[in-house]
Amino acid sequence: MRLLVVEDEPLLREQLAQRLRAAGYAVDTAVDGEEGLYFGREYPVDLAVIDLGLPKLPGIDLIQRLRAEDKRFPILILTARGRWQDKVLGLEAGADDYLVKPFEMEELLARVAALLRRAAGFARPVLCFGPISLDTRSQQVQIDGRPLELTAFEYRLLEYLMFHPGEVISKATLTEHLYQEDQDRDSNTIEVFIGRLRKKLDPDNRLQPIETLRGRGYRFALAPPK
Amino acid sequence: MTAPIGEAAGSRREVVSLNRRLLVVAAVVLVAFLGLTGSILDNAFRQSLEQAQQDRLQGTLYTILAAADLTASGLRLPHALPDSRLSTPGSGLYARVIDEHGEIWRSPSLLGLPWEPEQRLAPGDTRFQRELAGDQPLYTLAYGLSWEDAGGKEWTLTVHVAEDLTSYQAQLSAFRRSLWGWLGAASAVLLATQLLVLRWSLLPLRRVAADLRAIEEGRAELLHGRYPAEILGLTQGLNALLSSERRRARRYQETLANLAHSLKTPLAVLRGALDRLPEAPPEALEQIARIDAAVDYQLRRAAAAAPETLAAPLPVKPVLERLLQTLRKAYPDKTLDCELRSSGEPVFYGSEGDLMELLGNLLDNAFKWGRQRLRVSITPLAAGPGGRRGLRLEVEDDGPGIRPEQAQLVLERGRRADEQVPGHGIGLAVVAELVSAFQGTIAVDRGELGGALFRIELPAA
Numbered sequence: 001m002r003l004l005v006v007e008d009e010p011l012l013r014e015q016l017a018q019r020l021r022a023a024g025y026a027v028d029t030a031v032d033g034e035e036g037l038y039f040g041r042e043y044p045v046d047l048a049v050i051d052l053g054l055p056k057l058p059g060i061d062l063i064q065r066l067r068a069e070d071k072r073f074p075i076l077i078l079t080a081r082g083r084w085q086d087k088v089l090g091l092e093a094g095a096d097d098y099l100v101k102p103f104e105m106e107e108l109l110a111r112v113a114a115l116l117r118r119a120a121g122f123a124r125p126v127l128c129f130g131p132i133s134l135d136t137r138s139q140q141v142q143i144d145g146r147p148l149e150l151t152a153f154e155y156r157l158l159e160y161l162m163f164h165p166g167e168v169i170s171k172a173t174l175t176e177h178l179y180q181e182d183q184d185r186d187s188n189t190i191e192v193f194i195g196r197l198r199k200k201l202d203p204d205n206r207l208q209p210i211e212t213l214r215g216r217g218y219r220f221a222l223a224p225p226k
Numbered sequence: 227m228t229a230p231i232g233e234a235a236g237s238r239r240e241v242v243s244l245n246r247r248l249l250v251v252a253a254v255v256l257v258a259f260l261g262l263t264g265s266i267l268d269n270a271f272r273q274s275l276e277q278a279q280q281d282r283l284q285g286t287l288y289t290i291l292a293a294a295d296l297t298a299s300g301l302r303l304p305h306a307l308p309d310s311r312l313s314t315p316g317s318g319l320y321a322r323v324i325d326e327h328g329e330i331w332r333s334p335s336l337l338g339l340p341w342e343p344e345q346r347l348a349p350g351d352t353r354f355q356r357e358l359a360g361d362q363p364l365y366t367l368a369y370g371l372s373w374e375d376a377g378g379k380e381w382t383l384t385v386h387v388a389e390d391l392t393s394y395q396a397q398l399s400a401f402r403r404s405l406w407g408w409l410g411a412a413s414a415v416l417l418a419t420q421l422l423v424l425r426w427s428l429l430p431l432r433r434v435a436a437d438l439r440a441i442e443e444g445r446a447e448l449l450h451g452r453y454p455a456e457i458l459g460l461t462q463g464l465n466a467l468l469s470s471e472r473r474r475a476r477r478y479q480e481t482l483a484n485l486a487h488s489l490k491t492p493l494a495v496l497r498g499a500l501d502r503l504p505e506a507p508p509e510a511l512e513q514i515a516r517i518d519a520a521v522d523y524q525l526r527r528a529a530a531a532a533p534e535t536l537a538a539p540l541p542v543k544p545v546l547e548r549l550l551q552t553l554r555k556a557y558p559d560k561t562l563d564c565e566l567r568s569s570g571e572p573v574f575y576g577s578e579g580d581l582m583e584l585l586g587n588l589l590d591n592a593f594k595w596g597r598q599r600l601r602v603s604i605t606p607l608a609a610g611p612g613g614r615r616g617l618r619l620e621v622e623d624d625g626p627g628i629r630p631e632q633a634q635l636v637l638e639r640g641r642r643a644d645e646q647v648p649g650h651g652i653g654l655a656v657v658a659e660l661v662s663a664f665q666g667t668i669a670v671d672r673g674e675l676g677g678a679l680f681r682i683e684l685p686a687a
Contacts, residue, residue, distance in 0.1 A: 009494075009495065011498075011499075012491055012494050015498035015501075015502070018502075019501070019502075053484075078494075080483070080486040080487040080489070080490035080491060081483055081487075081490075081526075082522050082525075082526060082652075082653075083526060083529060083582075083583060084549065084579075084585075084586030084587070085583070087552055087586070088548050088549060091552045091556070092548065096555060097555070097556055100522070101490035101491060101493065101494040102493035102495075102496070102514060102518055103497070105497075106501075114558075123559075
């Protein structure tokens with residue numbers, strides 16, 4: 001999942017980016033509204049965290065511009081003021097949720113996870129595909145009720161596939177949405193990660209949850225939840 | 227709707243309107259002036275009529291003397307008298323001549339009229355007066371003279387002539403009719419003109435009132451009419467006051483926003499830094515929470531604009547709808563059945579920000595604690611002297627409710643923000659603060675739905 005953080009305070013921006021990266025997200029940061037607009041336009045953003053008090057282009061305007069350009073990714077507002085008018089204006093401008101500063105990082109992570117899940121069309125926090133269940137709140141994956149140890153990146157990879165069940169997802173798409181800009185963008189590493197994930201999910205090669213479509217990409221093949 | 231500003235002031239203490247003052251004074255002056263003029267003219271005309279009467283009687287008297295023939299046996303007049311009315315009984319013109327001993331001639335017209343003047347005047351004297359013959363008023367003229375007859379005898383005669391008031395009264399009433407008719411018409415025209423002049427002169431004041439009403443109703447920002455020099459100072463001053471007040475309010479809100487940003491962001495950084503520690507010191511976290519709550523509470527309290535003098539009436543329902551949409555977005559996993567009870571088009575006299583703060587915090591609380599249902603009741607109350615109606619807002623949910631001993635604490639205004647009841651943020655304290663700024667009341671109760679029922683009543687004005 002590729003996240004955009006637009007925050008003018010450098011320390012807070014850095015903290016947010018670090019914490020989100022640690023949770024396995026690919027994070028781009030923008031220092032003001034105009035840069036935020038540029039990233040929002042040009043990058044395959046899955047979710048944006050936007051501070052309302054931004055220089056150059058205020059947060060509300062940035063959100064309106066993004067929505068006017070038909071960018072549909074969920075937006076979480078960070079606001080210094082707890083006033084209802086600000087919250088209402090923010091959400092009416094097109095944001096999906098708000099968080100009043102100062103906030104706990106855990107709270108932010110939970111909101112981000114919930115927004116991403118709902119944007120993918122899942123109403124409940126736990127995704128169940130056959131024996132595999134993924135809890136977006138605790139970021140835990142279980143197979144037949146047995147918890148599975150996954151790294152943050154492996155978790156995001158699986159989550160991305162499960163958010164698009166039955167869809168063919170190219171390696172390029174996975175790279176775009178999961179890799180940090182400065183990371184090695186060799187698409188072969190995706191193959192390596194897919195291999196590891198398969199081994200953990202399906203050690204006896206009986207379930208085959210992730211299909212490889214040669215030359216096209218991957219597909220999460222288990223039946224979607226009823 | 228609000229009453230016009232002028233009426234609002236008038237209803238408290240009966241002050242006569244400018245219009246009425248000027249009209250009453252103008253009417254009194256006009257009536258006094260025209261009444262005086264009328265009676266002077268009336269008097270003058272009556273005097274001239276009487277003078278004319280006297281002249282006429284004098285003339286009649288001379289014609290009688292000219293026609294008369296004095297002999298030793300007395301005064302003789304021809305059968306055909308110089309004025310035929312003297313010959314006709316009851317004609318209204320009468321004559322009688324007396325000497326020292328008694329009547330020597332009377333006109334035939336005197337037949338049946340009890341008029342026998344006995345007054346004798348010295349030769350050359352005249353006396354004109356008004357007297358009664360029986361019940362008939364007459365103008366009479368007596369004239370004394372001495373006359374030597376053909377035999378050389380000296381007679382001392384007094385000639386009395388009289389005329390009734392028929393012609394005098396006819397002329398007088400004709401004059402009075404036209405005099406008072408014209409004066410009445412003139413005063414009507416003058417009063418009507420006065421009324422028009424007044425309306426025209428007071429038009430700018432009425433325009434000020436209308437402009438202020440437009441500002442009150444949110445249809446205008448400033449008084450934008452063109453005003454005459456006399457009230458230009460007033461309207462320009464008012465406009466300057468309005469715009470400086472608006473600028474001040476805007477600057478104030480901006481300052482608060484900046485202050486919030488510059489206080490909260492470092493707190494967020496601090497909080498984030500602590501989060502990164504493997505074991506954050508709990509007292510540090512607690513202190514940050516305390517600073518945060520205090521800053522939040524004080525900023526939101528300061529941002530409460532409180533009742534504005536020229537606030538446009540703000541319909542409550544659209545604001546409520548916007549808040550509900552926001553809350554549904556913010557609580558996507560809660561599907562509360564929201565019931566709205568309201569009558570008419572309830573309005574709030576204050577800023578949108580304040581109404582959102584009032585309703586938003588209560589609704590947020592209901593969303594947080596409610597299970598399936600939420601009910602909002604909006605009831606307009608009776609209007610006050612200024613025409614502004616009071617407002618009752620009730621928000622209730624089907625959650626666990628608030629225990630009576632907590633109810634007071636939750637709403638305690640100005641309480642130290644770090645002592646908030648767990649589970650209830652500073653939102654409810656902010657609501658209590660705002661309600662008190664609006665001089666309203668707030669109460670917590672257990673509602674029909676089983677959970678907490680918050681009731682706010684804002685007074686009429």
